[in-house]
Amino acid sequence: MPDRSCGGGGDGTANRVRAEFPILDTPTGHTPLLVATADLLQSASRGDHPELAEPLEELVARLQQ
Numbered sequence: 001m002p003d004r005s006c007g008g009g010g011d012g013t014a015n016r017v018r019a020e021f022p023i024l025d026t027p028t029g030h031t032p033l034l035v036a037t038a039d040l041l042q043s044a045s046r047g048d049h050p051e052l053a054e055p056l057e058e059l060v061a062r063l064q065q
Contacts, residue, residue: 030063037063 023029037056044053 034060034063 018024021029024033037060040049040052041056041060044050044056
């Protein structure tokens with residue numbers, strides 16, 4: 001399955017966001033990404049777009065490395 005959570009596959013939106021906001025690839029930028037991801041995971045746990053849970057969890061794991 002292609003990685004759509006962090007710029008792989010999909011329509012290139014993630015790649016464009018990262019190009020426009022390079023701070024997201026820094027430790028300082030990881031904080032807002034983790035906050036947004038936590039919010040989306042909470043929504044997914046309530047049944048909103050549950051298909052996003054796995055890619056979001058993978059993103060969290062990458063950001064915590």
